[in-house]
Amino acid sequence: MMFPSRPMLCVITDEELPPVTFARQALWGGATILQLRNKTASGRDLCRWSEAILPLTRQHNALFIVNDRLDIALATGADGVHLGQDDLPATVARKLLGPDRIIGVSTGTREEALQAEKEGADYVGFGHIFPTGSKDKPLPPVGTRALQETASLLSIPLIAIGGIQLENARRVISCGASGIAVISAVSRHPDPRIAAEALVREMAEGMLL
Amino acid sequence: MMFPSRPMLCVITDEELPPVTFARQALWGGATILQLRNKTASGRDLCRWSEAILPLTRQHNALFIVNDRLDIALATGADGVHLGQDDLPATVARKLLGPDRIIGVSTGTREEALQAEKEGADYVGFGHIFPTGSKDKPLPPVGTRALQETASLLSIPLIAIGGIQLENARRVISCGASGIAVISAVSRHPDPRIAAEALVREMAEGMLL
Numbered sequence: 001m002m003f004p005s006r007p008m009l010c011v012i013t014d015e016e017l018p019p020v021t022f023a024r025q026a027l028w029g030g031a032t033i034l035q036l037r038n039k040t041a042s043g044r045d046l047c048r049w050s051e052a053i054l055p056l057t058r059q060h061n062a063l064f065i066v067n068d069r070l071d072i073a074l075a076t077g078a079d080g081v082h083l084g085q086d087d088l089p090a091t092v093a094r095k096l097l098g099p100d101r102i103i104g105v106s107t108g109t110r111e112e113a114l115q116a117e118k119e120g121a122d123y124v125g126f127g128h129i130f131p132t133g134s135k136d137k138p139l140p141p142v143g144t145r146a147l148q149e150t151a152s153l154l155s156i157p158l159i160a161i162g163g164i165q166l167e168n169a170r171r172v173i174s175c176g177a178s179g180i181a182v183i184s185a186v187s188r189h190p191d192p193r194i195a196a197e198a199l200v201r202e203m204a205e206g207m208l209l
Numbered sequence: 210m211m212f213p214s215r216p217m218l219c220v221i222t223d224e225e226l227p228p229v230t231f232a233r234q235a236l237w238g239g240a241t242i243l244q245l246r247n248k249t250a251s252g253r254d255l256c257r258w259s260e261a262i263l264p265l266t267r268q269h270n271a272l273f274i275v276n277d278r279l280d281i282a283l284a285t286g287a288d289g290v291h292l293g294q295d296d297l298p299a300t301v302a303r304k305l306l307g308p309d310r311i312i313g314v315s316t317g318t319r320e321e322a323l324q325a326e327k328e329g330a331d332y333v334g335f336g337h338i339f340p341t342g343s344k345d346k347p348l349p350p351v352g353t354r355a356l357q358e359t360a361s362l363l364s365i366p367l368i369a370i371g372g373i374q375l376e377n378a379r380r381v382i383s384c385g386a387s388g389i390a391v392i393s394a395v396s397r398h399p400d401p402r403i404a405a406e407a408l409v410r411e412m413a414e415g416m417l418l
Contacts (some may be wrong), residue, residue, distance in 0.1 A: 042293075042295035047297055047298070064326065070280035071297060071305065072285075074305055075301045075304070086255070087251065088256055089253070095284070135354075
């Protein structure tokens, strides 16, 4: 699986916004990965949204990833799935998805990240790096030192997640992350397209640090 | 796909009980279909439970069906999936599951039942037949007259669901249902095994009416 060589911006859908419109804005702003994430939506809705978002990602040469629901990914021809530690194991997902589709795994420690790589993940999400309001977080932020260390140990891309905003995107990339994943930094901005564009620019600056 | 010729007892797991223990009791009592249904459990848990329940169904010559999560069914080698009207469409599920695995579809009207048959369902759930406390039901019960009419129009088995208890199981079968699906009639009984056995007996009586 080929990822872009520039820093990746993974935009995750916000359950409080209509996902297709939001995806369009994020892609227009330069998102390289669009992840459909909705833990409460029905399979029917997820399927419909995926069928609408997939061609948008194609138009923008971006990747389309479905969170958790491997069946939705299979049914709609998505590029892959993103799995949490409570979702299907990556090894199981790999058998169903075959070698070519993308499997991303959420990790919160160096050990989880290395384990995910061992189990065949194509990338890991790693975080949360900073304090965040997006999800209930029982654990403290991992911080940029753990990010730097973990990124240096992995052969697969590490996408940093959790509390990443315009102000710290550059730093995260300079610590070795291959990209960032965001929800609110894009979804809560008055213009999600502009927010995404700014994040892409900041990450490019981070590459030069 | 072959279903048993005797009336089928589909026992659906109760989210408030440990599913594997409950499945064992229901199968011991003669359940012909065990359906794992849990709308809030993680994919990891559903996968683990399925891997534990599947061999139990094999021992009892019963079928194992996963509610909603086609990916869990695929990952664990279940006999099929049961899809609600808000889940993946049956046509989509069929493409992923292939011709041999079972697809059941929940229906609440004659039209939905005929549509499900047309879309390749192997059986329909039909109901709710009687008032029920198991799930929020915005619609009134369909009653036994609609059951009888719908069963007579279908070529595939109709499994009646909703408010079915020992007292009315016989009547439901005499109206043409190929079986019943229950949660509380088994799960809320002090001895689920005995409850399942009694339902199987009542349905056999209903065949003679």
